[in-house]
Amino acid sequence: MIEKTRSWLLGSRDNPQQYTQHAVQLIVFVAFLYAAAINYVTSASGYINICIQLAMSISTLGIWYRSRWHNEYQRMAITFMVMITTITLPINWFLNGGSFGPTFFLNICVFMYISVAFRKNPYYRYFGQSFAALVPIPLVMIEYYHPEWISTYPNNETRLIDLASTSVVTSIFMLLMMENLTKKFHLRHSKVEQLSEQLRQLSERDSLTGLLNRRAFESSFTEWKETKECLTIAAVDLDFFKKINDQWGHYYGDEVLINSSTQLSEMSKDTGSLAFRTGGEEFMLMMPCTLNEAYQHIQILHDRFAKMKLLNGPVTFSSGLAEVKPDESQDQFLKRVDRLLYQAKNQGRNCTVVE
Numbered sequence: 428m429i430e431k432t433r434s435w436l437l438g439s440r441d442n443p444q445q446y447t448q449h450a451v452q453l454i455v456f457v458a459f460l461y462a463a464a465i466n467y468v469t470s471a472s473g474y475i476n477i478c479i480q481l482a483m484s485i486s487t488l489g490i491w492y493r494s495r496w497h498n499e500y501q502r503m504a505i506t507f508m509v510m511i512t513t514i515t516l517p518i519n520w521f522l523n524g525g526s527f528g529p530t531f532f533l534n535i536c537v538f539m540y541i542s543v544a545f546r547k548n549p550y551y552r553y554f555g556q557s558f559a560a561l562v563p564i565p566l567v568m569i570e571y572y573h574p575e576w577i578s579t580y581p582n583n584e585t586r587l588i589d590l591a592s593t594s595v596v597t598s599i600f601m602l603l604m605m606e607n608l609t610k611k612f613h614l615r616h617s618k619v620e621q622l623s624e625q626l627r628q629l630s631e632r633d634s635l636t637g638l639l640n641r642r643a644f645e646s647s648f649t650e651w652k653e654t655k656e657c658l659t660i661a662a663v664d665l666d667f668f669k670k671i672n673d674q675w676g677h678y679y680g681d682e683v684l685i686n687s688s689t690q691l692s693e694m695s696k697d698t699g700s701l702a703f704r705t706g707g708e709e710f711m712l713m714m715p716c717t718l719n720e721a722y723q724h725i726q727i728l729h730d731r732f733a734k735m736k737l738l739n740g741p742v743t744f745s746s747g748l749a750e751v752k753p754d755e756s757q758d759q760f761l762k763r764v765d766r767l768l769y770q771a772k773n774q775g776r777n778c779t780v781v782e
């Protein structure tokens with residue numbers, strides 16, 4: 428219920444700029460109404476002041492209405508800025524005790540408001556900020572040369588009440604602005620994180636097969652070596668792949684690579700392993716298990732390859748299989764496993780050689 432009312436009044440939270448803008452307008456509307464009511468009840472100022480405050484309040488409500496319900500956010504933001512800087516602040520200065528009143532507080536709010544509402548529009552922002560920053564100067568000079576033009580508070584009590592309530596409004600205002608900036612920052616931050624995660628994933632994937640690539644192999648090797656109790660890796664290489672390419676064409680070769688990768692990927696999912704494409708028709712299977720268990724997994728993979736449904740019949744692979752030693756570097760391991768793979772090729776292919 429509260430959330431519904433809030434979104435009815437302020438719009439979607441996903442658009443923090445408009446959301447804050449509407450909140451500010453409604454606060455200003457209520458603040459003027461409140462000031463007029465207080466002035467009327469306490470007879471702190473004359474009817475002219477009360478009428479001006481009511482007029483400001485109604486105008487602000489009109490601005491909110493056009494902005495919220497007629498999609499005139501930008502136009503109304505400018506109207507609001509002009510109204511506040513050229514009418515509201517000077518009137519407030521003359522009718523509320525000049526430099527003894529709360530206008531300085533309000534001026535800071537206006538400056539903050541312009542900075543947030545026109546963040547995406549530097550011309551309006553610089554113009555508005557400069558104007559808000561300079562407005563107090565002529566007002567102070569007028570007060571200096573013509574103090575009689577400034578209406579004073581009837582007593583010190585009224586002045587203190589006015590200052591205290593303006594201070595509360597200013598604090599709410601600042602809070603809103605800061606919430607807006609934080610929200611915007613969080614939205615950007617999570618978008619950046621999302622994009623960098625997407626980029627990281629893309630940089631670690633092979634575009635043809637979708638398997639992890641050599642870069643991912645290198646980082647996973649270090650990570651798994653440190654975290655897994657045992658680590659066995661198979662270097663897998665398709666047999667006579669050049670012939671396949673030469674005989675059936677490169678596109679067919681790609682299809683063979685994709686289908687072989689699917690087998691490796693499914694097998695790695697079943698066994699909690701990781702499958703990588705580290706070269707043209709070279710793959711690595713990283714298995715968090717002993718050499719014996721890994722050997723059984725690879726035999727199952729040979730069977731799966733034999734049953735693979737390809738247009739020109741199944742393909743085979745050769746592999747070298749070895750367990751990573753705790754004190755062994757990646758280079759040393761790769762040399763060792765490559766030698767095993769070479770032996771498998773020499774033994775007639777379609778087999779796995781274990782150390």
Ligand SMILES: Nc1nc2c(ncn2[C@@H]2O[C@H](COP(=O)(O)OP(=O)(O)OP(=O)(O)O)[C@@H](O)[C@H]2O)c(=O)[nH]1
Binds near residue numbers: 665680
């Ligand atoms: N279609 C296709 N072919 C590729 C790709 N990457 C590498 N190749 C080919 O893979 C072939 C690899 O040939 P070789 O290294 O001689 O290996 P092989 O013919 O499988 O011989 P053995 O490994 O000894 O059984 C080359 O012809 C490369 O052009 C790719 O992404 N797509």
